[in-house]
Structures are given as C-alpha cells and as structure tokens.
Amino acid sequence: MNRIRLLPDHVANQIAAGEVVERPASVVKELVENAIDAQARRITIELDAGGRSLIRVTDDGVGMHRDDALMCLERHATSKIQEASDLTSIQSMGFRGEALPSIASVSRFTLTTRERDSESPEATRIQVQGGKLMQVEAAASPPGTTIEVRQLFYNLPARRKFLKTKETEKSHISQYLRLAALAHPEVGFKLIQDQRTLWHLNPIKCDGSPDSRMQALEERMQQIEKNTWQRLAVQFKDTIQTKVHQESGDHFEEENIAIWGYIGAPGVGRSTRSDQWLFINRRPVENKALNFALREAYHTALMKGMHPVCCLFIELSPAFVDINVHPAKKEVRFHNEYAVKQCVIRAIKRTLTQYAMAHQERDQPLDPSPDGLEDRLTL
Numbered sequence: 001m002n003r004i005r006l007l008p009d010h011v012a013n014q015i016a017a018g019e020v021v022e023r024p025a026s027v028v029k030e031l032v033e034n035a036i037d038a039q040a041r042r043i044t045i046e047l048d049a050g051g052r053s054l055i056r057v058t059d060d061g062v063g064m065h066r067d068d069a070l071m072c073l074e075r076h077a078t079s080k081i082q083e084a085s086d087l088t089s090i091q092s093m094g095f096r097g098e099a100l101p102s103i104a105s106v107s108r109f110t111l112t113t114r115e116r117d118s119e120s121p122e123a124t125r126i127q128v129q130g131g132k133l134m135q136v137e138a139a140a141s142p143p144g145t146t147i148e149v150r151q152l153f154y155n156l157p158a159r160r161k162f163l164k165t166k167e168t169e170k171s172h173i174s175q176y177l178r179l180a181a182l183a184h185p186e187v188g189f190k191l192i193q194d195q196r197t198l199w200h201l202n203p204i205k206c207d208g209s210p211d212s213r214m215q216a217l218e219e220r221m222q223q224i225e226k227n228t229w230q231r232l233a234v235q236f237k238d239t240i241q242t243k244v245h246q247e248s249g250d251h252f253e254e255e256n257i258a259i260w261g262y263i264g265a266p267g268v269g270r271s272t273r274s275d276q277w278l279f280i281n282r283r284p285v286e287n288k289a290l291n292f293a294l295r296e297a298y299h300t301a302l303m304k305g306m307h308p309v310c311c312l313f314i315e316l317s318p319a320f321v322d323i324n325v326h327p328a329k330k331e332v333r334f335h336n337e338y339a340v341k342q343c344v345i346r347a348i349k350r351t352l353t354q355y356a357m358a359h360q361e362r363d364q365p366l367d368p369s370p371d372g373l374e375d376r377l378t379l
Contacts, residue, residue, distance in 0.1 A: 025175070030100075034099070038063070042203065044059075045177065047170065057146070060144040063114045072100050075098065101131070111124075112147075125137050210235060258313075258315040268309055276294060314344070
C-alpha cells in the first residue's frame with residue numbers, strides 16, 4: 001500500500017490557512033484588498049467580538065457573475081495574473097488566489113455578489129462551511145460583493161484558543177484599516193464594531209497629480225489621527241540601477257523611484273516604531289532596511305532612544321521589488337536594497353535640511369559653513 005498520498009482539497013486549504021489566516025485582522029486584510037482590487041469606492045467592515053464571531057466586508061466594486069463567484073473559491077484561482085512573468089508587473093493588492101478558499105476552509109463563509117454593469121438584478125449567494133460547499137442560490141443584493149465570515153476557526157479548536165481578547169483583535173484590525181485608509185484616500189471606509197460605528201471616512205477626491213495626492217493624504221491623516229504631530233512634506237525623485245543576470249551576460253537596468261508623504265519634524269519621535277507607516281506601491285510593508293534608513297537620516301535630529309514618525313510612500317517598478325516572499329505579503333525584497341535605502345536617506349535629509357534652513361532664516365542669519373549646516377540639522 002502506498003504511504004504517500006495527495007491531501008484532500010479541504011485539508012490543503014486548512015494548511016494554507018495557517019499562513020494566510022493568522023487572526024481576524026488577516027481576514028479583514030485579505031477581504032479589504034480584494035474590495036480595493038475590485039475598484040470599490042466605499043467599503044464597510046462589520047465586526048462582532050473583535051472578529052471572532054463575525055466579520056462582514058461589503059463593497060460597491062465591480063462584483064462577479066455566478067461562474068466567477070464559484071471559481072474564486074478554488075485554490076490559486078485569480079483574475080490578477082495569468083502566467084509567471086506577470087509576477088514582475090503586479091499592480092494589484094492580491095494575486096495568489098489563496099485567501100478566499102483558505103478563509104472558507106476555517107469558518108462559516110457566505111459570499112453574495114452581483115456585477116455592477118450587469119443588466120440582471122439577480123445576485124449570487126454561496127455558502128461554505130469548513131471548506132465544504134453547502135448551497136448556491138440566487139439572491140437580492142445591490143451591485144458589489146459582501147463576504148460574511150462567522151465563527152473563525154470553529155473547526156480548528158487548537159487555533160481558536162490562541163486568539164487574543166476581543167480588544168486585542170479589534171486593535172489589530174484597526175491598525176490595518178488605518179494603513180489601508182492612508183494608502184487609498186479615494187476610498188471611503190466605515191468600521192462597525194458590535195453594531196456601533198467607530199469610523200466613517202468619506203472618499204477624498206484625488207486626480208492623481210503630486211499636489212492632489214499630498215493634499216488627499218494630509219486630509220486622510222487628519223481624519224484618522226487623534227494625536228497630530230508636526231509634519232514635513234516629502235517629495236523626492238531619483239533613479240536607481242539594478243544588475244540583471246541573463247544568459248547572454250549581466251547588464252544594468254535603470255529605473256525611476258519616487259518617495260513622497262510626510263515625516264515628523266526634528267524632535268518629533270516615539271518610543272516605538274509603531275508610527276512608522278511605510279508603503280511600497282501603496283502596499284503597507286515591513287522592512288528593516290527602511291526602518292534603519294529612517295533612523296540614519298534623522299541622525300542627531302532625535303533624542304537617543306526615540307524613533308522617527310512618518311507616512312512615506314515609495315513608488316518603483318514592480319519588477320524591482322519582490323512581494324511574493326510570504327502569503328501575508330507584508331515582507332518585501334528589493335533587487336537593489338542598498339540603492340533604495342540610500343534614496344530614502346537622501347529624501348529625508350533633504351527635507352530636514354530645507355526645514356532647518358527655513359527655521360534658521362527666521363531666527364538668525366545663516367551660517368554658510370559646513371559646521372553651520374550640521375548645526376541646523378540638529379535643531
């Protein structure tokens with residue numbers, strides 16, 4: 001008898017869920033990213049018990065017809081990419097095709113969707129329990145998609161008992177939604193916890209121009225920030241070179257990079273890095289090299305033991321950054337990490353220098369010597 005066998009699909013999905021679905025915040029992240037990719041203009045997130053009992057995400061995006069709705073619950077089914085080469089030009093938030101089947105395998109899952117441009121008023125509702133398809137039926141629904149996730153990890157008691165308290169899980173969800181709202185000010189977000197509205201952020205008009213997006217980001221930060229901090233605007237452009245290895249030989253490719261957003265003024269810091277919001281192509285990421293670049297750029301402009309605060313967006317070709325490191329898509333790798341880090345340092349130093357010079361001009365005559373410039377940076 002053969003000892004090696006293929007796992008059933010529902011078992012494979014539960015294994016995949018171990019990486020994709022860590023906690024309720026992971027579910028919210030995947031569903032909100034799908035809504036953004038579906039061109040939603042408004043997204044409503046409803047929670048009960050910090051997402052342990054209920055997560056419902058409703059959007060007014062393009063929606064799906066019946067066949068696509070069924071296909072999206074299959075592993076590695078996606079509309080975002082079609083072949084391996086597409087991984088070097090990813091513009092969407094999601095692309096792996098793992099999230100929905102993974103979530104459906106560890107919850108009581110209901111998907112209701114209707115195409116935005118369809119002439120038919122009929123929507124499709126699909127119910128799945130623990131990865132098993134239970135029912136497919138016609139339903140009444142406005143255009144867009146609603147996904148309801150109940151009793152997360154109900155069929156995996158060992159995973160469920162490791163969930164934290166309601167307040168802790170709610171905090172993780174709020175932190176992610178804060179980042180999503182900052183990255184997409186043109187999208188409206190509404191957060192309802194235990195039938196009480198906590199957030200209601202209206203969409204902000206943005207035409208995509210540098211000035212418009214800076215203004216939209218500033219307005220969105222004012223909407224969600226309780227404790228405001230003195231902000232300095234960053235707008236920086238440069239080029240980076242990356243060595244490309246090919247059978248015909250190595251060569252260098254040059255690519256544009258743009259860095260924009262807001263950083264804290266000299267002296268504005270936090271005891272942790274929790275207020276360092278970093279985005280690569282509008283995707284919130286974690287990267288130690290970028291954290292180090294922030295600290296190095298501020299140098300003596302912060303007290304010892306304090307960390308800079310920022311909301312920085314880095315834009316470069318998807319071919320120069322690898323987001324396919326982990327299913328959660330939080331970590332990224334740059335093809336030329338050193339060059340990206342140096343660009344971040346130069347962008348911040350230039351902004352701090354301009355601030356210091358303007359501050360110095362108001363208070364006293366400028367000292368044109370190198371020592372004078374260093375003094376201005378330490379203000």
